[in-house]
Amino acid sequence: MLLLLGCFLVLMIVGVPVAIAMAVSSVLYIVVFGAAPDIIVAQRMIAGVESFPLLAVPFFILAGNLMNIAGVTGRIYSFAVALVGWMKGGLAQVNIIGSVIFSGMSGTALADAAGIGTIEIKAMKDHGYPTEVAVGVTAASATLGPIFPPSLPFVIYGMMANVSIGALFMAGILPGIVMTLLMMITVAVFAYKYGWGSDTPFAIRKLFSATVEIVVVFAFPFAIYLMTLAGVSLNVAVLVALAALLALDWWFDFEAVMALMTPVILIGGMTLGWFTPTEAAVAAVIWSLFLGLVRYRTMTFRTLAKAGFDTIETTASVLFIVTAASVFAWLLTVSQAAALLSEAFLSITENKWVFLILVNLLVLFVGCFLDTIAAITILVPILLPIVLKLGIDPVHFGLIITLNLMIGLLHPPLGMVLFVLSRVAKLSVERTTMAILPWLVPLFAALLAITFIPELSLWLPRHMGLLK
Structure with a gap:
């Protein structure tokens, strides 16, 4: 164990x-x-990536890249400006709302920070916000990406913990809403303290237009439900509702209705049993291609090729980490290191709340040094047996692990969101770190709420029949 961990x-x-x-x-x-013959090691490496749920990884990455090149990020930003830009600290609020919407498409914090975050930071700087403020709110809101469905960390955790990925997706919705509200309250407090005004004039027409778009999106599943109550088959109801939506979007030329439909299609499709979370990733790619090639007509062969190569590069790095981590985690088990670490935890406490506090401290620390995927792959086999023994729901535990690791992405020495935003904003890593510190307050408040109020995570999947 000393050799393995020490090296x-x-x-x-x-x-x-x-x-x-x-x-x-x-x-x-x-x-x-x-410890093992070469062939066993090779088998463990292959087993680490030979998983149906892992097929979702390249497709969600590709969907995020396609959304970026389809011009969806700009439309989401304009929609968010119309919705909340008139508030005090308007562009900071826009930053948060934009990240909430984009998180329903990308599933990763890095995609959020590098995609819509680039637009948001430039706009905030142009409107006179200090660069540090723009970077701080962008970093905090980027953590929403893997909490709202879809989520790449949830896919990896679900595979490692043998937990329903659909249940994990549903479990992230209410915690994501709580995080959003806490961040928006934080912006309001800073706006009052520093005298931030609104960044766009209050225009009832734009606000009404944005509200209508939200109503149209929510009316889509409600219309399907009403048609099924009237005896129309589900497939026909969906086709009719989709045709009506396309006609409305074409007639009124909405800013972001079709982009806002992405999470509705993904969550609705999984809820209705049309596709698994893995197949939902393929649906996200198909919808992205439809938006870019048919609705907005912003994609070209060159941009499609770039999105493909970017996806290959990102997927290769993720799967390389998964492969290496699967062998490393297996050796931790073979060397009895996992068992010893589990015993060490249980020797400290057998109270589940104390255990969760210790896990928060451990994962926050680990998240500062390890990549999210690697951390999940290594920690879950060690901690999951204790979680089950103490009666903690593994879906609830998945939310705790993921949010801790998202916070870790904002810290040196290996916080990837930190480095991406440092490069985008042209700030030193030190100044970027200091800019992020005040925004950790709402994130830690959300972490405490998620940790000590399990129903915040479990109520929705239980209500939808995904958990007992």
């Missing part, structure tokens, strides 16, 4: 990428102790 930590300290650090540590352990 891993040393390599991380000297700056070796996390996947290579895990791979080298695993190979060294196997060579020194002869």
